[in-house]
Amino acid sequence: MRLPGDRLCQHRRETQVNQVDTGTRIVVAGAGYSGLHVAQRLGRWLSRRSNARLTLIDQHHYHELVTELPRVATGTREEEATHIGLEAVLPDQVNFMQTAVTEIRPAERLVETASGDVKYSHLVLALGSTPNDFQIPGLSERALYPYTSDGARGVWEAVNLSVRRAAEASDPDERQRLMTLVVGGGGPTGVEIAAGFAEELPELASRYGVPPDLCRTVLIEAGDSILPGASPALVQRASEILQELHVAVRTGAVIIGATKEGLRVRGGELVRGGVFVWAGGVKGPQILARSGLPTGTNGRLEVDRYLRVLDHLEIFAAGDAALVIDPDTGRVLAPLAQTALEEAANVAHNLPAAVEGKPLRPFRFHDKGFVVSVGSRKGVAAVAGLTIGGRLAHALKDAIEWEYRQSVKHLRGWGAA
Structure with a gap:
C-alpha cells in the first residue's frame, strides 16, 4: 500500500523498488544526522563504481535539525526553519525514497516499506530513536x-x-x-x-x-x-x-x-x-526489536568496533539506533548529534572498504565539547578543557548550528576518505 505523500525521487533511473540487479545495493534507512551524512559522503565513491547503487529512505522529504527543536517548543523558532530539503543536498548518485520503513528482514536482506520491498547487499540502519517513557504509568x-x-x-x-x-x-x-x-x-x-x-x-x-x-x-x-x-x-x-x-x-x-x-x-x-x-531520554524504535537483530540498553542495536551489527557483517548502524561503547571509557556513548556525525564518517569509510575487501577502521569517538543554550541570551559550554558560561557560550551554540547548516550544503558530493 502506498501512503499519501509517498514518493520516489530518483537521481538515477536504474534503482527501483524490488530491485533485481546483482551489483552492490546499499540502502540507508533514515535521513537524520547519521543517515544523511553517510549518503552524502558516499557520493564520490558511488560515481566511481558503475555497479554500486545507494537508496536513502525516509518518511519525510527533509532533514530535521533536532538540536534546534527546543526553540520550536518554546515558540522562538518556526517549525519549517528546522527543515533542510533533502533533494537540494543529496548527491546525484543517491536515490531518495520518501516513504516509511515498516520492517527490517535481515534473513532476506530486505527492507519493507509502505511503498514496497527494497533489497540490499549492504544496509545502514540510522532510524533514530523514539521517546523513552520508562513505562511510567500514565x-x-x-x-x-x-x-x-x-x-x-x-x-x-x-x-x-x-x-x-x-x-x-x-x-x-x-x-x-x-x-x-x-x-x-x-x-x-x-x-x-x-x-x-x-x-x-x-x-x-x-x-x-x-x-x-x-x-x-x-x-x-x-x-x-x-x-x-x-x-x-x-x-x-x-x-x-x-x-x-x-x-x-x-x-x-x-x-x-x-x-x-x-x-x-x-x-x-x-x-x-x-x-x-x-x-x-530516548530508546531505539520498535522496528529494531521486531527485526530480530541484537539489541541492548534502551533497545539500541549492538555493534562491533567497526559499527557493524553483531553477527550481521553486511549491516552497519549509526546514530541513536546504535549502542556504541567508547573503548577509552567503557561507557555507552550518549545519543547526541556530535556522536551521530562521527559515527556516520566511520560508516562512510568502512562500508566501501567492506565492499572492496579493504581493512576497516575501528570507530573512535573524539569529544569536541559540550554546549547548551540556557535561555535566549546565555548558555554553558565545555570546550578544550575550559568551562564557559553566559553570552559567549550562547553565541558558540548559535555558531555551531550555523556551521552545521553550511556543512550539510557543502557535503553534497563529498567522497568517502
Missing part, C-alpha cells in the same frame, strides 16, 4: 514529546492553550495550575526547554491578560544534578542561570506516575501543572 498519555518538529510545535501550541484557559479560569488554584509548566528530564533538551519557557511565558501571559507573576516553570530530574555527565563547574553555572530565570529545579525527584493534574514523584508528592513535557 506518562505517555499525559506528557508531550519534543523530539520531532511536529512534537515540538505541539508543545508550544499546548502552552498557548493552557495560558488561554488560565485567562478564562475563575478559580485561583486552577489558574495557577494552568500557568505552571513542568519539564521532566534535566539533560540538555530539558534544560533548554525549561529556560525557554521561563523567558517566553511571562510575555505570553501578558498577551492573554494573565498576571506574569503567576508564571512558573519546574524542571524535574531523577539524578543528583542536571546535565548528567557534565563537569561540576558547568552544572553549577547552568544552575545559576536557571535560578536567574526563576526556574524551580528539582533534582533527585523520580517520577513514578502521571495524571491529568500532575506528575507524581517518589515519596508521594504531586507536582501540579498545565503542560507536561517529557525530555527524559
Whole structure:
C-alpha cells in the first residue's frame, strides 16, 4: 500500500523498488544526522563504481535539525526553519525514497516499506530513536514529546492553550495550575526547554491578560544534578542561570506516575501543572526489536568496533539506533548529534572498504565539547578543557548550528576518505 505523500525521487533511473540487479545495493534507512551524512559522503565513491547503487529512505522529504527543536517548543523558532530539503543536498548518485520503513528482514536482506520491498547487499540502519517513557504509568498519555518538529510545535501550541484557559479560569488554584509548566528530564533538551519557557511565558501571559507573576516553570530530574555527565563547574553555572530565570529545579525527584493534574514523584508528592513535557531520554524504535537483530540498553542495536551489527557483517548502524561503547571509557556513548556525525564518517569509510575487501577502521569517538543554550541570551559550554558560561557560550551554540547548516550544503558530493 502506498501512503499519501509517498514518493520516489530518483537521481538515477536504474534503482527501483524490488530491485533485481546483482551489483552492490546499499540502502540507508533514515535521513537524520547519521543517515544523511553517510549518503552524502558516499557520493564520490558511488560515481566511481558503475555497479554500486545507494537508496536513502525516509518518511519525510527533509532533514530535521533536532538540536534546534527546543526553540520550536518554546515558540522562538518556526517549525519549517528546522527543515533542510533533502533533494537540494543529496548527491546525484543517491536515490531518495520518501516513504516509511515498516520492517527490517535481515534473513532476506530486505527492507519493507509502505511503498514496497527494497533489497540490499549492504544496509545502514540510522532510524533514530523514539521517546523513552520508562513505562511510567500514565506518562505517555499525559506528557508531550519534543523530539520531532511536529512534537515540538505541539508543545508550544499546548502552552498557548493552557495560558488561554488560565485567562478564562475563575478559580485561583486552577489558574495557577494552568500557568505552571513542568519539564521532566534535566539533560540538555530539558534544560533548554525549561529556560525557554521561563523567558517566553511571562510575555505570553501578558498577551492573554494573565498576571506574569503567576508564571512558573519546574524542571524535574531523577539524578543528583542536571546535565548528567557534565563537569561540576558547568552544572553549577547552568544552575545559576536557571535560578536567574526563576526556574524551580528539582533534582533527585523520580517520577513514578502521571495524571491529568500532575506528575507524581517518589515519596508521594504531586507536582501540579498545565503542560507536561517529557525530555527524559530516548530508546531505539520498535522496528529494531521486531527485526530480530541484537539489541541492548534502551533497545539500541549492538555493534562491533567497526559499527557493524553483531553477527550481521553486511549491516552497519549509526546514530541513536546504535549502542556504541567508547573503548577509552567503557561507557555507552550518549545519543547526541556530535556522536551521530562521527559515527556516520566511520560508516562512510568502512562500508566501501567492506565492499572492496579493504581493512576497516575501528570507530573512535573524539569529544569536541559540550554546549547548551540556557535561555535566549546565555548558555554553558565545555570546550578544550575550559568551562564557559553566559553570552559567549550562547553565541558558540548559535555558531555551531550555523556551521552545521553550511556543512550539510557543502557535503553534497563529498567522497568517502
